[in-house]
Every structure is written in structure tokens, then in C-alpha cells.
Amino acid sequence: MIDHIGIPISDIARSKQFFIAALAPLGYKVIRDLGEAVGMGTETRADFWMGKAQPGSPSHIAFSAPERGLVDAFYQAAIAAGGRDNGKPGIRAQYHPDYYGAFVFDPDGNNIEVVCRKG
Template identity: 55%
Template sequence: MLDHVGFAVTDYKTSKAFYEKALLPLGIGLVMEVTPEQTGGDAHAGFGEGRKPYFWIGTGAKPKGGQHVAFAAADRKSVDAFYTAAIAAGGRDNGKPGLRPIYHPDYYGAFVLDPDGNNIEAVCHNPA
């Protein structure tokens, strides 16, 4: 099982603002930031629930884009809210909310490209 995952970003401030808005409907928020002074040069923002960040963005490495991460949603309404918030925050559509029966009959997901072109998904596996 994974503990956390992270992406390098081109514009830290823009990406941090995007994720703060896009992940809010899923109950995921900014948990902590690590400053360049603390790391010796790079800034990082950790998103999660409570005190535990499990998704990080940061400077330092060259962003590659094309990465994919899926965040669990409690219900289909939350998937819809994620999509709306992510698009409003500057994300680009990469798959409107809907069923993806190729995976299983109840797979309901939405896909948005973040400012660096990473494929960000919210998914609910529960029946309607």
C-alpha cells in the first residue's frame, strides 16, 4: 500500500491554488507546506485529511506531465463536485463525470488535466 505520492510542478503557486480548490469537494485539503529554507531549496505542499498528507506537489524536479492519480470519492455527487471545482480552478477537461463500465459496472469517474498536464481523477466505486 502506498503512503504518499508527489508530482513536480512548473508553477508552485498556481498548482497549489488549483489543488486547494479542486480537492476540496473530496474532503482533501492542504495539510502542510515545507519551505525552501527547510529543504535546502525546494518548496512542497502536502494535501490530505487531518494531519496526514498523502499527495504532494513541489518544485525542484522538472515536471514531466502525463502522470495520473485518482482520488477516492465517497459518492458520485462528490465526483461531480470535484470536476466542477477543478474546471473552475483552471483545469482542462479530460473526461466528464460518468460511468466507465470497462473497469466495472459501478466505476464512476471524472478526469481533469492539472496546470502541468497531469491526469487528475476522482472516482467512486459504489452503486448509485
């Protein structure tokens, strides 16, 4: 299951206004505005992110895992398959106290993450 996705954008204000209007019919609204990144969703958690980056920058996609051991297994399998480390498995308290994630770059440089949100 997809947990969240992030896309690179060149103009935060322009893209923010575009997505506020375009996604309003789906019930999406701004959940978090960090200045250089904006998270949108339909409830209280943002599952669609946009962040300031150069055109052609890699995308970010995060998959959900029901337990932390699967985050570890993803990381080991991805590295063994040729992925490059972008964050070993561990707690990311800056996102949420129970946010346990791992990050790798795929062969094209996209940032792939698996996250477990359970303690």
C-alpha cells in the same frame, strides 16, 4: 484517500520485471496485464499502474470519493480552477460496472481523477 496511481514508463517488460521484484516484499503482484499497461496490487484490485509512454509524460493519480455527487463537485471545482477536461463525470463500465469517475488535466498536464466505486 488515494484510489490508484499510474506512472509513465518507456519499456514495459523492463519496468514490469523491476516492480515485480522491488514490490514483492510488500506483497504486490501483477493483478492485470493489458500489454501496454500493467496493474499491480496486494489483493484483487490494482492500485499501482504503469503504462507505456514517452519519458516525461504526465502521471495519473486517482482519489476516492464515497459518493458520486463528490465526483461531480470535484470536476466542477477543478474546471473552475483552470483544469482542462479529460473526461466528464460518468460511468466507466470498461473498468467496473459501478466505476463513476471524472478526469481533468492539472496546470502541468497531469491526469487527475476522482472515482466512486459504489453504485
